[in-house]
Amino acid sequence: MSPGIDLQASFIELLEGFGLTHGVAKAIWIPLPMLIIVGAVTVLALVSTWLERKVSAAAQQRIGPEYMGPFGLLVPVADVVKLLFKENISPVNTDPLLFAVAPLLVFIPIFLSFLIVPFGQNLVITDLNIGVFLWISLSSIAPIGLLMAGYSSNNKYSLLGGLRAAAQSISYEIPLALSVLAVVMMSNSLSTIEIVQQQADYGILSWNVWRQPIGFIIFWIAALAECERMPFDLPEAEEELVAGYQTEYSAVKFMLFYAGSYANLVLSALLVAVLYLGGWEFPIPVSLIAGWLGISESTPWLQVLTGSLGIVMTLFKAYLLLFVAILLRWTVPRVRIDQLLDLGWKFLLPVSLVNLLLTAGLKLAFPVAFGG
Amino acid sequence: MPESTFGLRRYSENKIVNLADGVQLVSFLVLAAMMIGAAIGVVLLSNIVYSAFLLALVFISMSGMYILLNAGFVAAAQILIYVGAVNVLILFGIMLVNKRQDFVPLKNAWISQVATAGVCLGLFALLSTMVLATPWAISSLTPIGDEAIIEIGKHFFSDYLLPFELASILLLMALIGAIVLARRDYLPDEILGRDRPSEQPSALTLPERPRELISGGK
Amino acid sequence: MLKFLKQVSDYTKEAVQAAKYIGQGLSVTFDHMHRRPVTVQYPYEKLIPSERFRGRIHFEFDKCISCEVCVRVCPINLPVVDWEFNKETKKKKLNHYSIDFGVCIFCGNCVEYCPTNCLSMTEEYELATYDRHELNYDNVALGRLPYSVIHSDPMVQPIREFAYLPKGVLSGHDLPAGSRRAGKLPEDILAEMEASEAKK
Numbered sequence: 001m002s003p004g005i006d007l008q009a010s011f012i013e014l015l016e017g018f019g020l021t022h023g024v025a026k027a028i029w030i031p032l033p034m035l036i037i038v039g040a041v042t043v044l045a046l047v048s049t050w051l052e053r054k055v056s057a058a059a060q061q062r063i064g065p066e067y068m069g070p071f072g073l074l075v076p077v078a079d080v081v082k083l084l085f086k087e088n089i090s091p092v093n094t095d096p097l098l099f100a101v102a103p104l105l106v107f108i109p110i111f112l113s114f115l116i117v118p119f120g121q122n123l124v125i126t127d128l129n130i131g132v133f134l135w136i137s138l139s140s141i142a143p144i145g146l147l148m149a150g151y152s153s154n155n156k157y158s159l160l161g162g163l164r165a166a167a168q169s170i171s172y173e174i175p176l177a178l179s180v181l182a183v184v185m186m187s188n189s190l191s192t193i194e195i196v197q198q199q200a201d202y203g204i205l206s207w208n209v210w211r212q213p214i215g216f217i218i219f220w221i222a223a224l225a226e227c228e229r230m231p232f233d234l235p236e237a238e239e240e241l242v243a244g245y246q247t248e249y250s251a252v253k254f255m256l257f258y259a260g261s262y263a264n265l266v267l268s269a270l271l272v273a274v275l276y277l278g279g280w281e282f283p284i285p286v287s288l289i290a291g292w293l294g295i296s297e298s299t300p301w302l303q304v305l306t307g308s309l310g311i312v313m314t315l316f317k318a319y320l321l322l323f324v325a326i327l328l329r330w331t332v333p334r335v336r337i338d339q340l341l342d343l344g345w346k347f348l349l350p351v352s353l354v355n356l357l358l359t360a361g362l363k364l365a366f367p368v369a370f371g372g
Numbered sequence: 373m374p375e376s377t378f379g380l381r382r383y384s385e386n387k388i389v390n391l392a393d394g395v396q397l398v399s400f401l402v403l404a405a406m407m408i409g410a411a412i413g414v415v416l417l418s419n420i421v422y423s424a425f426l427l428a429l430v431f432i433s434m435s436g437m438y439i440l441l442n443a444g445f446v447a448a449a450q451i452l453i454y455v456g457a458v459n460v461l462i463l464f465g466i467m468l469v470n471k472r473q474d475f476v477p478l479k480n481a482w483i484s485q486v487a488t489a490g491v492c493l494g495l496f497a498l499l500s501t502m503v504l505a506t507p508w509a510i511s512s513l514t515p516i517g518d519e520a521i522i523e524i525g526k527h528f529f530s531d532y533l534l535p536f537e538l539a540s541i542l543l544l545m546a547l548i549g550a551i552v553l554a555r556r557d558y559l560p561d562e563i564l565g566r567d568r569p570s571e572q573p574s575a576l577t578l579p580e581r582p583r584e585l586i587s588g589g590k
Numbered sequence: 591m592l593k594f595l596k597q598v599s600d601y602t603k604e605a606v607q608a609a610k611y612i613g614q615g616l617s618v619t620f621d622h623m624h625r626r627p628v629t630v631q632y633p634y635e636k637l638i639p640s641e642r643f644r645g646r647i648h649f650e651f652d653k654c655i656s657c658e659v660c661v662r663v664c665p666i667n668l669p670v671v672d673w674e675f676n677k678e679t680k681k682k683k684l685n686h687y688s689i690d691f692g693v694c695i696f697c698g699n700c701v702e703y704c705p706t707n708c709l710s711m712t713e714e715y716e717l718a719t720y721d722r723h724e725l726n727y728d729n730v731a732l733g734r735l736p737y738s739v740i741h742s743d744p745m746v747q748p749i750r751e752f753a754y755l756p757k758g759v760l761s762g763h764d765l766p767a768g769s770r771r772a773g774k775l776p777e778d779i780l781a782e783m784e785a786s787e788a789k790k
Contacts, residue, residue: 055623057627058622058623058624058627059619059622059623060622061622061625061626061627061628061629062627062628062629063627063629063631098425128444129444129445129521130444130445130448130521133445133448133449133452134444134448136448136452137448137449137451137452137456138451140451140452140455140456140457140460141432141451141455141456143456143460144425144428144455144456144459144460144463147460147463147464147467148425150467151421151467159467162467163464163467163468166460166463166464167464170456170457170460173456190521324616327616327619327620328612328616330619331612331615331616331618331619332612332615347605
């Protein structure tokens, strides 16, 4: 396995070439990936709102946004501008402090979770040892924000929506964590980088989705529920609860919820890609192709190519999943709250436990195929 | 020109050397202030919802402390369990039974207040003597850091096996208890009294509708 | 034990079936994705109203004999007919006539019963105003030529409705010039009818 390009080292070397010390160069480097990722995530979330509009339109035989920029690509920009300039309303008798803090509590953990999403061998902000566990624990903060939003809005729809959201994300966190655990068991590590590397050997054949088909489906269902996507969008069910916990929100605070929900969707899709679909790996290992063509793996242009291919592959897989999520939105009707909890506790939880047990058994029986 | 570069370099080097320590100190102070402030808020605020939210803040700052101690896994677990589960459960409880009513002042309330104050002061005194008496020698062992997960796993299955298994049995009991409570379908007293006067209510079972033992989802 | 096993297998079957149905639904949704959009880009493209479209009502002042049949057949007695009796000619003389299209339900009864055909339906449907009182059309407004999708505005691309497309064509966009709608035109049917009548 080639280490690939080390952006940090080359960037620091470059700065040192300009006469800066190692320390200064490093200090300049530290905030860079974070800023890039924050910007990239915002763009990704905006793109997914555009995709949602376009795919929804196509599924309903409409055209969708067309006049704002080419193919309506500027619609998300218009959204952001509009929401930024709207009046920041807070209704009578709300709790001003909690009302303002709640969107932040939902928004920040989601953006923090992008810390561990790898786009390539070295294209990750921190290769944390606790990796996916960080994501699971951070995503458990969101219900507090939702409850806060529901409570502080002084509106019964909001409160009901907040309570539903909290109940939903608590119940679906367990199957989610259990299916992640099965993957972690196979790769012997919580780190996202190692999880991808463990799927790298035989291209598409070694991706986790073949070894963990049940886990893949459970994870995807639970992730959709965590994101409050269509079959599980009870917290903001328009027909019953106006807009759930977001009812009273407007302008920037609403934008935080909105951007947060789409960023969360992108995050979930990226993590499905990382955990089950081989992350940044090309279906045929690049090193194999290079071997056929007789190119050395340390050739600089090949490394650059591999790096950019990695980003493209990760995003491609993530957006493919996003596309499926949008199709599901227009296919599946909303479940009732009792059906939701039934599915979570009586179906997903036992099945994911069985899946975990099965993985453990297979790991002991066939340590070669299931990561000994 | 060379002199100025030199000056810049020296200054920045000092800064970099101090950066890690300074950040650590500042974040410790901030976290400590946050934790103590939030904890005081939990106790003193009269609005119970605020108290519950501040409890979450206490837990989060505690996990920040764990991060400062290089214990990433424990920090994440702290957030997952205390903020994500315990505190949400508390909030849920509060919001589902949030009855706004004024407290009726009790007679002789001062007795309980004095008793509480006494217990708290005693506890505080005991703990502070303990804190002052302990030598607090800084351990020479290097922190495990990233290897912590493996170590924790090993401990769970060797010397901490009994508490670990006991905790799991406790959780299982709670789970089964919750299921039993949720599945029970009480019969109203009137119907019971009218229709089946002969049936003797036993001490351990509550009257309920007969049910199939296993009903695999609909 | 057997009963339990049966329940487990039933449960599995149901789960598989549910997955199958969701898959089928997804394929239906996916199939819709590569159908042509039915969108008509409204202010730039407009549908040509059909022959018997009931749009804004046209009124010819000179034909009206102030008989008030329109008022009587109207479900809510909407048309206002202001006339006075001219003693010299012993005829009613119409002064004003108005219909409030904010209240009208375009049922077409007045047009149906008008003895002198002074009322008629037009294909004008863009009645939106900023003030509902502007919808109260008097005899002058009622007598204006109706807006026509085909002739009025060169910027507007008229689009045929589904029933007026050639056989097998599903979209009114980019039709070849001179393409006829499916089936016989009304005038053809009329001509045939007359021909067969003449034979008899």
